[in-house]
Amino acid sequence: MTPVPVPRRSLPAGLELWRRWFDALPFWARVLVFLLIAGVGVWYYNDPYVTAVAVSVATYAILGLGLNIVVGYAGLLDLGYAAFFAIGAYTTALLMTQAHWNFFATLPLAVIMTGTAGAILGYPTLRLRSDYLAIVTLGFGEMTRVAITNWDYAGGPNGVLGIPPPSILGFQLGSQMDFLGVSLFLLGIAMLATHHLDHSRLGRGWVAIREDEFAAEAVGVPSLRLKLLAYVMGGMWGGLAGAFFATRIGAIDPTSFTFQLSVLVLLLIVLGGSGSLPGVLVGSLVVVGLPEALRQFSSQRMLVFSILLIIMMLIRPQGIWPRVRRKPKPFYGLEGGESSDHAVEALRAHQREVEERDRRALTGHRSAGQGEVLLEVKGLVQQFGGLRAVDDVSFEVRRGEIFSIIGPNGAGKTTVFNCITGVQKPRRGSIRFDGRSLVGLPPHAIVSRGLGRTFQGIRLFKNMAVFENVMVGIYPRHRTMTWQAMLHTPGERRDERRTLQEARRWLQFVGLEEEAGRLATELSYADQRRVEIARALASHPRLVLFDEPAAGMNPTEKLELIGVIRKIRDLGITVILIDHDMSLVMRVSDRIAVLDHGVLIALGRPEEIQRDPAVIEAYLGRDEGDEMVEAIGS
Amino acid sequence: MGAFLQYTVIGLTVGSFYALVALGYTIVYGIIRLINFAQGDLSMVGAFIGWTLLVSLGFQHLPLWLALIAAFVIPMIGTALVNLGILQFAYKPLLHKSLWAILITALGMSLFLENAALQVWGPSINAYPPSMLPSSGFSLGPVHVTFLQVALFLTSLLLMAGLYAFVHGTMIGTAMRALAVDHDAARLMGIDVDQVIRLAFVLGAMLAAASGVMIGIYYTQIQFTMGFLLGLRAFTAAVLGGIGNIPGAMVGGMLIGLLESYTAGYLSGKWETVIVFGVLIAVLVVKPTGIFGERVAERM
Amino acid sequence: MALLEVRDLHVFYGNIEALKGISLDAEEGEIVAILGGNGAGKTTTLRTISGLLRPRTGTVTFQGRNIVGVAAHAIVGLGLGHVPEGRRIFTILSVEENLNLGAYLIRSQGALLRARKAAVYQLFPRLAERKHQLAGTLSGGEQQMLAIGRALMSDPKVLMLDEPSLGLSPLLARSVLKTVREVANDGTTVLLVEQNARQALAIADRAYVIETGRIVLEGKASILATDERVQKAYLGGFEAMTSA
Incomplete structure (x- = not known):
């Protein structure tokens, strides 16, 4: 069986060269290049209106990246995301106007507030089915909006006025260009952090829950804890965007945080491609940019927008730039050529470790x-x-x-x-x-x-690559903390490499190393069973x-x-x-x-x-x- | 006590409007697991068709009984056609394909209806003829009840009873309930699943349209944005009663109406939303399938 | 020409080929058993015949007409009844409502509907006793009776049964299979997927053995019952092991 070649649009020779150069860069450098090009492009264009739209696009992109964690990765429907935007905005607005804090000093607090709000929203809703989440999150959004409308300290329906622009090292920022710089800086941070989360064990855990919550839990992913974490992580970026929004606009009031905003952010994610980072960027460009481009239609623009949206969904339900988890060379860069004994050694070492731990933890315990x-x-x-x-x-x-x-x-x-x-x-x-x-x-x-297990009907995470399926199996043995994942610390990198290496070994063990980069669904029945076995073994049971395991296998496979x-x-x-x-x-x-x-x-x-x-x-x-x-x- | 009963009367009247729209949510959801976000906007469309008939086309000058029949029946048919069109063009191609895509399409549809109405009927508040029904009423002890309230409430009850009889008394209605459990098994009974889905959309739209016209008559004012809040309340009612559960949606609608009325009466209209959703979340945390339990199977 | 002719069915789930060229026949009034291990493709075969699945290639000819591509609900109207695996009764409806739905296509013919319902109640008196009960509250055996009775309401020429004895006690399983024999004696063709090979072969006229999407063995039930290859392929090689 040969791996399916990844379809690639061929570009003109010159561009292709640039593209290869771009692909070879580490992610942070790619983000930097992207932001520089975007920033310089807008600066060169030098039109205040375009600059303002670009700042809005960046703000929506930050919101989108945050909601993408909840919706795109973890697969939890959230129709009240505007609440986080509001909480972030009000936190910063009040701190800057009432306590005269510096904008950048308010950011951590805005993020902490929204993270907490995420936990408050998440906790009671964890066990609800996804359809119910829709109404509960929607309710959360509306309750938040109504609460701030009725909150006299925060100006009630008039909101908070006179929020100063940010200052940095004594320089007062104020022009649209300045805001563009700040928004691109924040967007860069959000891109890096969410990319790292996506490519960490947390990201894999979320996607596993999205694909099959039951199977994820049964192979060792603590689904309730991870769902809660998704709300917290998702809420934090909403807070960041809200804080920026407050200082940029200078005056905020409850009408900026309606259900329509929540829908718009959800829209941009699904339009761009749920779970995809470039999809969020494209999506926010479309959702913010398109109505602006449709200005000639003036009052009909929302009508045209809604029609385009529906047509878009019919033509391309997976989104404009979907995340494809297929990977042609998943083990590229790992030292190869080791014998499969390594898997065995690692397993033995781990088994001894566990027994040792049990002996120490439980007095009188003997394995x-x-x-x-x-x-x-x-x-x-x-x-x-x-x-x-x-x-x-x-x-x-x-x-x-x-x-x-x-x-x-x-x-x-x-x-x-x-x-x-x-x-x-x-x-x-x-x-x-x-x-x-x-x-x-x-x-x-x-x-x-x-205790590891496989399932009667195959329950792989269908839209994840084979090696990722096995990596999910390693989840319970993985010790990376969330902040480590977000910052992509050296320790986390080491852990990731080790996890990848182990996934490779277990795939070797069942004879599927060659298929590692394909999507789980692309394999034959018997091979899917073997991936399940590798996933179960990866937890070192x-x-x-x-x-x-033999259901549907032919005699040779048996x-x-x-x-x-x-x-x-x-x-x-x-x-x-x-x-x-x-x-x-x-x-x-x-x-x-x-x-x-x-x-x-x-x-x-x-x-x-x-x-x-x-x-x-x-x-x-x-x-x-x-x-x-x-x-x-x- | 007098005030309490007065709020109850108002709550039940408004609640019956919510209940009608909630039924639309529940029927459609029960069968294809789609939250048809356009449901509230269908109600708005019905209200506007009714307004066009009564005001623009002058039906209000016809004999009252004729005007009323026309103002209910024609919007119900018109809205049903709109909903069928939505099903056929927007939802049908996405059914069983992408849950997210169809949800977004539903949101897009809501946006579309709202803006289409804006184009057709304009942004201003449109007034229903104020003196169509007698505004007089009668007193029951300390409570004043208008004939309008009684008429609207009874009409809602009649429609709900009709729906209930249809769903529980006819074979096609039984098929609708069966579809909430198992599509494949229903096919094996010879049930044309697509046909039943179309029927659900027709029924949902007709109830929504009726509720829209009644809102127009009751409040005498309609606007193209009215669908959002109405849809939101109705959706909440459907979930509160247990989604897919027809009596649940009726009771849920009444409960939301009462809750709103009491909050407005005793606390302040400002806190309606907070109280309504607070109660909803509390109910769901305690009983995740709504008050009366959902009537849908775990998986399709 | 046989009443039901299946020729070279290939069915895929995504990339996985579940049926790799299944062909079988069923004559009027006979019981044809389809045997095989879990995942062999028995259920897929039935689901394809009744139109719930669309084959990539192959034909299903019923009374001389190719019914591939005909909607499932229309196939029922042609005279093919299907009792799916796991019974799949409508749990939130009453017993009587379940039976009524079985006669959905003749819903306007009240007299005929009542006559058929009476016949089903005669076949399964237990259902008559419980006709107002919610189907979900029935015991496993009663649910199976209801599933069969529901399919009989459309008066099918061919009745397909998917594991009717699943989860039933031996006694109940036997009584269900006995009923199946009675149904066939009345002239209905039966396609029977059954895990209980011995009992299936005892009531069947002919049988096919499926393994990983292919037919590996076919013949008269009485002969297959003693064929050691059936035991090997299906009963799991008691023979093979003891001789090894």
Whole structure:
């Protein structure tokens, strides 16, 4: 299978050369070049009106970058973003007029205020479904607007007047050109920070939540915490833009912060391409620039704008400049050619580390040794309505074995799986992993304890590249802080490189290094399964659970799968396997548990299970007069 | 106590307008999971068609019963056609494709209707004929109720009852409810899903238009921007009652109307929005599926 | 010409080819079982026949007419009923409303509708007892009865059943399959996807075994029931392992 070539528009030779030069620059330099060109271009044009529009475009772009974190990355609908703009603007306006602070000194406070507001908005809404978020965020925006309208200290409906322009080192800034400089400076900061967030483990976590929240949580991404963080991070940039807006306009009042503004910012993101940084820039140019360009239509301009918008969405629903996560050479720049043993060494080291940590953290704790009980399920009961899906099931899984759970469809296998992995809370019974209870922990915490998993239907993050999928799997072992990610500190860079390197190793392990840069959906069925396995292994589990990994595989692929499962066991990882394919299960398992109608009907070594009459009956159905019994029995 | 009852009367009247628009949100959302942001603006379009008929075309001089029938039926049909056009040209190509794109298209549609109305009917406030219905009323103890309020409230109830009967009493109505659960299974019953979606858009628009005309008659003033706040209140009502839930939308609308009326009466009109959304958020935090629970399946 | 002829169906989910050339026939009045492991393509085959999925290539000929490209709701009207996997009943509607919807296409013919409903109630007396109950509150077996009954309301010439015994106790599963046999005896052709191979083969006339989107085996049910390759492909190689 050959990687799909990334489509590239070919440019004229001279431009192509410039483009290559531009692409080779580090990101901060690219931002600098972009801002310089934009700034110099506007300065050269030397038209106050154009300059003013450019400042507005930059302001909207900062807003867009912030909302893009919430909407584009984390996939949370927010229709009240104007509230953050307002809070930032009022914070700066009041501090500058009442306390006579310098503009730049007010910025941190504006950002802190809006970040806090983000947390306040985010916290109650975390568990709401996305459609409900629309109305709650909308409500938040309106409540904020009404609150400031009725707030007498801040001038009520008249707002805050006489906000001075910013001064820097004693120089009073005041012309539109000056504002352009400040706005481009702030835009540059926002571009750098959001780009870094996008390319950090946080960005990957957000996108994973957007693609499939359930799967993200189940492979170790703390989804609630990350969603809250998205609101906070997103709100902060709204505050920055608001602060700038206040000092630029000089007088703010509540009518600047309406629902229409929230919609406009959301619009520019989706128009540009949700989740895409250049998309935000293009989007703000269109959303701010187009109505200005349509001035000749005077009163009809909003009508024309709305028609263009609808046509645009019909022609190009993915946006003007969408973020494509495909990457032709994801491992470019990493030292190559190491043997795959490195993955194994890293894993072993990490396993020892975890055991050491547990020993120190928990007095009297001793990790299960080879052949000792690692996972203990006792008296597990799960009930849905009147139906007992799992009825008093108990078994033990020993460290280092391959343990299979089989049974006909609807026997309760997946329910047992879901209880172990924290997706469901069992009605009764205990589940202990390495001596500690797992019941009641959220799925991502169970992953951190050392349980990895794959899914029955494939649940990869479809629009992420293969290597990014695996990198999401490393999330629970990653220790980068948010501020480190935003500033792209040396420590974070090291961590990222290490993560990338490890993702590569695990892809090597399952034989997919060549496919690393493609989108997950572009792979074949069997390869997607292997990516899932790599993603599960990347969390360095001590136990992995595979839910029907052979479903839909052909015999050759199944044979390869058996090889991979054995290799995983040889890494020192205990394996629990659910599958229908008896030949696979019989060949690979050390011990097998058989469920039927929620009850454990047999437990033993493969050859015992094969002879067990109860098992044969469960699988083939009881039918006394049938010749089949003889056929099997012989 | 007298004041409380008086506020209740006002709240129920206004709430019934919200309820009608909320039903449109809920029906459409239940079937295709789209928040049709243009819903409030459809109400505005209905109000303006009614105004054109009554004032510009002089229908107000016809016998009252004829004028009223025309002023309700024609806007309802006209708005239904508008909504069908919106569905066909703007939403249909995006259904099942991009959730974001269709949402933005809905916002764009709202913007479009508002500005189209601005072009057609102008920016000024247009007045409905003030003396169409008797402004007199009667007193129930300390409460004064106008005949207009009673008539409008009863008309709303009638429309809602009609919708309820349709959705629960006919096969096509049953199909609409089935679509909220499972599109594929509905296809396997022989249900033409597209046809039912069109029907939902028609019904939603008709209710919105009726509410628009009633607002015109009640407040006697309409403006092209009226759709936004109305849509917002109605959407809130739909979510409050449990989106996709038809009785929920009715009760939700009444609750929002009452809440607004009490706030305006006891506190100050300035705080209406804060109180309404505060209650909504509180309800959602406690019961994320609205007061009466949603009537839609987890996934499509 | 057979009542239903499927020829060389290729179906894709994105880039993944789920069906790689499926061909099968069903004659009037027979039960045809489709067997195979999870993910083999059984459900995809049924969904393609009933028009919920569009094949990239291939034809589905029903009563001499190619129905590929015909809308799913219109295919029902032609006489193909489909009981989907997982029952997919309308949980928020009553039992009776579910059945009524099954006869959506003849909704204007009240007498006919009532007659069919009476027939379904006769076949499943339990449903008659619970006709005003919300379908979501039924037990698994009752829900399966409702799903089958709902499909029968359109009086299909071909009834496709996707795993009707899923999640049912052996006793219930057997009674459901017995009903399927009764339905076929009345002249309805049945296409049966079933995990319970033995019971499926016991009631079927012919069977196909699908593996990773291809038909690997076909023949008379009574012969396949003793064919060791069925066990290998589907029942999971008890034989293969013990001899190994």
